[in-house]
Amino acid sequence: MPVQYEESMAAGKGDTSLKGNLSLTNITDLLQFxxxxxxxxxxxxxxHPGGQEGKIHFVAGELVSAVSxxxxxxxxxADLLAWDQGTFHFQPGAVASKTNVxxxxxxxxxxxxxxxxxxxxxxxxxxxxxxEERSLDMQGGRGSNEVLNDLLEISGIDAVVVVxxxxxxxxxxxxxxRVNIDELGASLAHAINGIEEMGSELNVxxxxxxxxxxxxxxxxxxxxxxxxxxxxxxxASKLGIIRHKTKKLFEELSHSF
Numbered sequence: 001m002p003v004q005y006e007e008s009m010a011a012g013k014g015d016t017s018l019k020g021n022l023s024l025t026n027i028t029d030l031l032q033f034x035x036x037x038x039x040x041x042x043x044x045x046x047x048h049p050g051g052q053e054g055k056i057h058f059v060a061g062e063l064v065s066a067v068s069x070x071x072x073x074x075x076x077x078a079d080l081l082a083w084d085q086g087t088f089h090f091q092p093g094a095v096a097s098k099t100n101v102x103x104x105x106x107x108x109x110x111x112x113x114x115x116x117x118x119x120x121x122x123x124x125x126x127x128x129x130x131x132e133e134r135s136l137d138m139q140g141g142r143g144s145n146e147v148l149n150d151l152l153e154i155s156g157i158d159a160v161v162v163v164x165x166x167x168x169x170x171x172x173x174x175x176x177x178r179v180n181i182d183e184l185g186a187s188l189a190h191a192i193n194g195i196e197e198m199g200s201e202l203n204v205x206x207x208x209x210x211x212x213x214x215x216x217x218x219x220x221x222x223x224x225x226x227x228x229x230x231x232x233x234x235x236a237s238k239l240g241i242i243r244h245k246t247k248k249l250f251e252e253l254s255h256s257f
Contacts (some may be wrong), residue, residue, distance in 0.1 A: 018090040027081055028109060028241045030088060035105035036205040042094035047086040050153050054080045057096035063108045065096035071137050073100035078112040081241065095233070106237070113116035113240040115246070144256035147249055148173035154245045156238035157231045162257060163188050164227050170257065176232045178217040184230065188221060192228050211239060 021028075022045070030043065038061040047052040054076070057065040066077035121195050131195055144162070151160045152174045154257055159174035167189035172181050196207050209222040221230040221244065229250060233242060 010191065010199055010252070020088055022083055022086045024173060025088075026241075027083060027088075028238060029155055031056070031063065031105045031109065032237065034058055034090065035063070039079075039090070039092070039154070041090055041092040042096070044089045044091060045080060045083065047083050047250045049085070053078055056080065057094065059096075061105070063101050063103055063105050064099045066101055066108075072110050074108065074115055077101065077108060078115040081109070081112055081116065081172065081244075087184075096172075110240045113244045116244050117226075142252065144171055144253060145173070147253045147256070149245060151231060151249050156242055156243060157246075158234065159184065159232045160229065161188075161232075162224065162227050162229045162253070170227055174219070174232075178234070179232050184219070184232075188230055190227060192221065192223075211236075211243075220246070222246075224250055224254040227257040229253055 005243065018127040021189040027045075034043070035058070039058050040061075042058070043056040045056070046052070047054070050068055050097050054068040055066070056063065056077070063077075066073060066080060068076040068079040073077050103111065106238075148160050148162075148171065151157060157174070158176040158178070159172065159181065160186060162170045164170050167186040169182060169185040183191045192207065192210075197209065199205065199207055207223060209216060209220070211220040216234075218236050218239060220233070221228055223229075231242065232247060233239070
């Protein structure tokens with residue numbers, strides 16, 4: 001999804017200021033846009049609801065500092081990546097008081113996603129919280145079609161397909177000019193069956209997830225119940241955030257299959 005923002009000229013300075021809404025532009029897209037443009041300055045973010053503030057500083061496209069409330073560095077960035085409602089305002093030339101990240105944007109995003117995954121696992125290890133989440137899932141009773149549509153809302157995903165172990169497509173959403181969905185079903189089932197057989201021979205436990213990168217597409221797949229779900233994305237640039245954002249939705253999808 002392209003970055004959507006409003007442009008305004010700072011009085012007397014000729015600087016272009018970027019402003020926008022996080023419901024239209026996610027933070028990952030914004031960071032990658034500023035990095036590719038080799039920008040220097042600060043993104044100021046305000047979360048809705050609640051009004052929590054966050055700041056991310058750049059120097060020549062490199063991410064040097066991130067703060068979200070009391071969290072700083074990669075922990076602050078990880079918290080900010082989870083925001084999906086609020087506003088942002090990029091202020092050119094604003095300088096960070098200190099460096100607490102100092103990584104390329106792509107590297108910083110990947111490291112922050114690892115922290116988010118760790119937090120999810122820690123929450124899952126909390127029995128009380130796990131019971132509460134399962135209770136909420138049961139109350140929600142969402143169908144697989146709703147979950148597939150939510151997956152399509154994640155920036156970078158063109159299509160989602162659920163495939164049976166026999167190779168037939170059970171359900172799909174979205175479309176992709178890069179991959180024939182029906183042919184993907186048969187090919188994916190054949191590949192996964194081979195991978196699971198290899199895992200059994202090597203005694204390394206069950207297949208958990210896999211991504212395959214081709215010249216024109218990347219396919220990320222994961223078991224969901226007795227089936228396999230796959231998402232199709234144009235390239236690997238957003239794979240880290242896609243893996244994080246799809247995790248809970250894949251878990252929810254597994255209840256339907």
